[in-house]
Amino acid sequence: MYRAVELRRNRTVAIKSLHKRHQRDRWAVRQFVSEAQIMAKVCHPSIVGVHGLGQYPGGGYFLVMDWVDGENLQQKVDRAPLPVAEAVRIVNNVAGAISAAHHGNVLHGDLKPANILISRQNAVYVADFGLASLRSQTLNTNTIRGGTLAYLAPEQLTNTPLDFSVDVYGLGGLLYSILTGRPPRTGSPDTILSDLERGIPPVPPSRWGISLPSQLEALVMNCLASDPAARLPTVEQFRPELKAFCDAES
Structure with a gap:
């Protein structure tokens, strides 16, 4: 990722380039181009905007995006898990952005702390729609190549069409990670894959010694249900379920 100035509009932008080692990888190129095409369909104040897709003289692709002066949420969580009030504020903002994407018939499919940006003014932005898809398209086992396995919903490892509940799972995983300081699933890739395939749920946050309202933990675990039909759809x-905690903590 590079910081640049768009001279015609005199604004600071971010340049996201496809790494050289992926430039001959058809799947990687297709996902990169798809990100620009899909993001052209979505506009929301809390979504990092994509302004254009370009190609270098040598053939590599790049995206021109909004520049967010700050850090990603993973960097923030690495220092310490966040208090309940801050966690629900951030996830509530992310949920608003994802709701807008869903209204555009777009699924994100890769919600995790590294893909959430926090500006110096504490504003929240959703980034990296590289695994995004239009609803009813299929994300198959190639998602393992791009997504972080610990945050993927079980159905993302199958060849079945996805629906909006895949991002409900992602929001639950995001909230889990912010509150506990660790992803919802830990262990080796083989262990995580086995748990996902067998429908074993993540360990509840309270098992890590985290003190939080029982109703909030229940909401997190509902979102992380292995069966999409068992989640909030x-x-x-x-x-509204999360907003109740925003109001209680304010």
Whole structure:
């Protein structure tokens, strides 16, 4: 990622380039181009905007995106898990952005702390729609190549069409990680894959010695249900449940 100035508009932008080692990888190129095409369909104040797709003279691709002056959420969480009030504020903002994406018929599919940016003014932005898909398209086992296995929903490892609940799972994983300081699933890739395939749920946050309201833990674990039918089906239904904690902590 590079910081640059777009001279015609005199604004600071970010340049995201496809790494050289992926430039001949058809899957990687397709996902990179797809990110630009899909993001052209979504506009929201909390989503990092994509302004254009370009190609270097040598053939490599790049995206021109909004520049966010700050850090990603993983860097913040690495220093210490966040208090409940801050965690629910951040995830509530992310949920608003994802709801807008869903209204555009777009699934994110890769929600994790590294893909959430926090500006110096504490504003929240959702980035990296590299695994995004239009609803009812299939993300198959190639998702393992791009997504972080510890945050993927079990159905993302199958060849079945995805629906909005895949991002409900992602929001649950995000909230879990912010509150505990660790991803919802830990262990070797083989162990995580086995747990996902067998439908074994993540360990509840309280098992890590985290003190949080029992209703909030129940919400997190509902989102992380292995069976999509057992989760809150949409982000629109998730947001009021989370907002109750925003109001209680404010």
